Each structure stands twice: as structure tokens, then as C-alpha cells.
Amino acid sequence: MMDWTIFARSILMVAEKNMRIYYFKGPVVVFGLLFPLLMFFTFFIGRNLDIVLFFPGFLGMMLFFTASSVGPLITPWEKREKTYERLVSLPVILESIILGDLLAGAVFGVIITVIVCSVSVFILTLPLLSAGLLVVGFLLGSITFAALGTLLASPTTDNPSNIMMLSSLVRLPLVFVSGIFIPLDQLEGWQWVLTSFSPLTYLVDLFHAAFLGDAVYPAYIDSAVLIFVSLVFIGGTKIIQRRNLVKGI
Amino acid sequence: MDVIEAHNLHKSFGPVVAVDGVSIAVEKGGIFGFLGPNGAGKTTTIRMLTGVLTPDEGTALIGGIDIHKNPLGAKMKMGIIPENGTVYSDLTAEQNILWTAKFYGLDKSLREQRAFEILARLGLTGRRHDLVRTFSKGMRQRISIACAIVHSPPVLVLDEPTTGLDVYSRRLVIDTIRHMNEEGSTILLTTHNIEEANALCSSICIINKGKIVATGSPEKLKKTFDTSRYVEISFEQPVKRDVFTSQGIIRVENHGDKWRIFMDDPDLAVKYLAALAEQDHLKIVSIATSNPSLEEAFVQLTAGA
């Protein structure tokens, strides 16, 4: 027996709390904007690459970093601050907290990335072939990477700096092995295999389809992979957090 | 009708048995005190009752709703102050209360009205726009209770609500608990403070090492230990045990320069001792009767903890 109104409200309330307390703060927003920009230019400058060709990769990385940046820190932080114990005493279930955290990350990622995307499209006068695929990409990408954020938040610790380390250890390789810096159709053999392990690859591929029409996979494959990966992330989060609940932490 | 029911709750953390078969029933409208020394298993029991911790065994019902089968339904009926829980320090006092109220589905005007009333009741009106970060421990606990009562919950659960508070905050918290009870909330609170339990609770249950060792009203629990009433006396001259020869004496104990005379009726004991002193020409330095206290009951029940 489950009251869906209460459940839906609890997700929104958790998300609202996260946005207010953790996301929409000057330093967080500035860092969210700056970090992907810096990362990108580190690789871009001096290599004489075509901005238009690499824009989908840039956008994918932007969404990846913004949607997954703060999520990993929320639960460890709240456990340390002792606000978590109060949160779980409110009318929530584990899923409310997981989905609320996910929602906040996704919304933050979309808002920041949409702003950057609109400005870039305007300045660079980029072509847009399919607005629909762009929307699908934003939706699925933000959910997948926000879900990665909640998964990274789950291990048993109340020390946010442990999680920060773990988060970098997982997220940076996912960027490096994705098809961001080298177009997928120029990769061969093992490189190709490697890129197929990063969910970011499929998002960037979707953006390629949306902007340039030079995607490697069909859009439905990209979407299916992203949906599958989000479900795995959410499921993993739930299993780990349920275990923590039994252990009393 | 019992508003809070727990049946045979068990919880172990690895080798540590924290709660070992606890069952409780709290009648509607009562203030139920869960009393026990540190580490007795109070918090673990409360966490299982409030759906925060999954029990190894046993069930818990809040207003007839199983907390582990329908946690959302059961939690909507509850206001909870966890022992180790605090409100958000990056929100203001008022924002914390309003956010919590929204969580329980109160509409905007009701949220604002309740926040206004409760802030006034807890003496925080002047600080309502300040970040909780700037608050003292007592003020934080007041905000915590403010959030817990914002939806006028039928069941209010508080884990050590007054521990470590300043006198003023403690007073406000206790007054608020009483007020909520008068307004119809059933209260379950834990404490290791015997006087507090005695003064506040209509019913008490003493827990030790994960097991309930006694249940009853404070007066009833005291009665159980009425046999431990004694008169404590000391004389200027040294005396031997065999001077105390009255019929009604149950036991005589020597504590330093003091003697404890255990009798069924302490009033008679006082009279007897006065007569004894006069007869043997002993000079009394001090004499006092012990009141049966919940503390004695508590100490005896939890001895060896």
C-alpha cells in the first residue's frame, strides 16, 4: 500500500531542499560553469580543432559534470551534519531521497547546460538539425549523470572528502574514455571498445545527431543505453542505501 | 486504544544485541517515558519505531499502520525528534519550519499561521529570519521540536529531547510537550533523567541491556520498591549494631558513621529511635527518612549495567 501523492511530494521536497541548500549558491554555480570550460579548453587550445565538430562533446561533458557534481556530496554531508537522521524521520522513504537527489542534480545540470548551450549556439551560429534529439539528450543525459551522482553518494561514510576522491576517480576516467576528444568515427579497435564503456559516449553521440547529423549509433541505441545505465545506477544506489539502513548508518 | 504498538522488536549490530525483544503499547493521550541508562537500547528502539532502522524481527504499528509496510502513511501521523538529528543550519528558523510543514502537505496560509504560533511558543520569534547556523544548542533543539509539531501530529516521538539543554530551553521544550499532549498528541519520549520521567510521564517503561525490566505508572513503580524505605541516623557516640532491637526492624545497615534502619513504617522508626537515644543517653547528630524514589527503582532494576 503506497500513497503516491505523499511519495511524489516527498521527492519534490527533497529536491527543493537540495537546490536551496546545495546547488544554487554562488560558488557551486561558478564552479559548475568553470570546471567543464577549463577542462575543455585544456584539451582544445593549441590543437587546432574544429569548434563546431567538438561542440557536442563539450556540451555532453558540461552536462556530465554539472549533473553529477554535487549529488555525491549531499548524503555524506548530511550524515556528518546529522541532518540526515532528521530527513529520514520525515514522511520519506529511501526512494524519495534517491529520486529527490537525482531530480535536483538533473535540474541543475539542465539549467546550467542550457544556458551555456544557448549562448554558444548564438555566438558560434551552430546548426541545429534536430531539436527533438537535443531535448532527449538533455533529459536522458541529466538523469543518467545525476543518478551516477547519487550512486557515488551511497558508500558508507560521513566524510565528504572521501567521496570527493571517489567521485573524481570514477568520473574523470569516464570522461577520458568517452568519445569527447576524438570523434567516434576516427577510433579503431580497442579505443572503440573502451569508449563504449562510458555512458558519456552515448550522450555525445546523441548530441552529434542533434547538431551535426554525424552520429555513429542510431539514436534509439544511445537512448536505450542511457536509460539502462540510469536504471543500473538507481538500482545500485537503492541496494547500497538499503544495506546502510539495516546497519543503522 | 493503543496508538503506538511494538511487538517483539529485535536488533543486533554484529555481535552487539542492542534491542532484545522489546514490546510496548502506548495508550492514546498518554505521555510514555522510555527510561534507561546510556546504551540500554532506547535510541535503537525509537529508530525502529519511526521507520529509520529496519528491525531484525518484530513489528511496529503507529495508529494501527505498520511502519515498515506503509512507512509514508505511518510517518504522516508522527512528529519525530531524533536523538542525533538536527535541522538544516543553512536555512533560517522559519524556512526550516515552513519546509517541514510543506512536507506534510499543509497549505500556504496554514503553514504560515502554524510557523508564527510555534515560533512564538518556543520563544524564537525575534530570531526567525536568522540562519540556524548561528543558534545555540538549546535554540536548535527548540527549532527541532518546532518542526516536529508543525503538523499537529497525533503521535509525537522525542529521543532525549532535553539532554544537554540550558534551563530556559529545557523549560520551553517540556512546556511544549505538555501543551501538545493537552492538544491531543500521544507522546513517547526517552530520557535517562529520572526526575524528568517522574514529573512528565503518565506511564514509564524501564529498559536495560535491550530488555524491558519494568513497566507502570511512576507511582506504581515507586510502590514496588517501597520496602527500601529507611531512616538514616547518626549519633555523637559510637554505637554497636545490637542496640537496635525493635520488633519492626527489617534490616540494619552501617554506612560510615551513619546507620540505616529499614522498617515498614518509617514514622514509627523515627519515634523508636528518638526513644532509644533518650533511654541510652545517645546524642543524635542527624536523622532523616528516605523517600521511596523512582531513582531507587531505577538503580535496582538496572544494577550491573
Ligand SMILES: Nc1ncnc2c1ncn2[C@@H]1O[C@H](COP(=O)(O)OP(=O)(O)O)[C@@H](O)[C@H]1O
Ligand atoms: N549503528 C550502530 N552500529 C553498531 N552498534 C550500535 C549502533 N547503534 C547502536 N549501537 C549499539 O547498540 C546499543 C544500544 O544503543 P542505543 O540504542 O543508542 O542506546 P541508548 O539510546 O539507550 O543510549 C549500544 O551498545 C550501542 O553501542
Ligand SMILES: [Mg+2]
Ligand atoms: Mg540514545
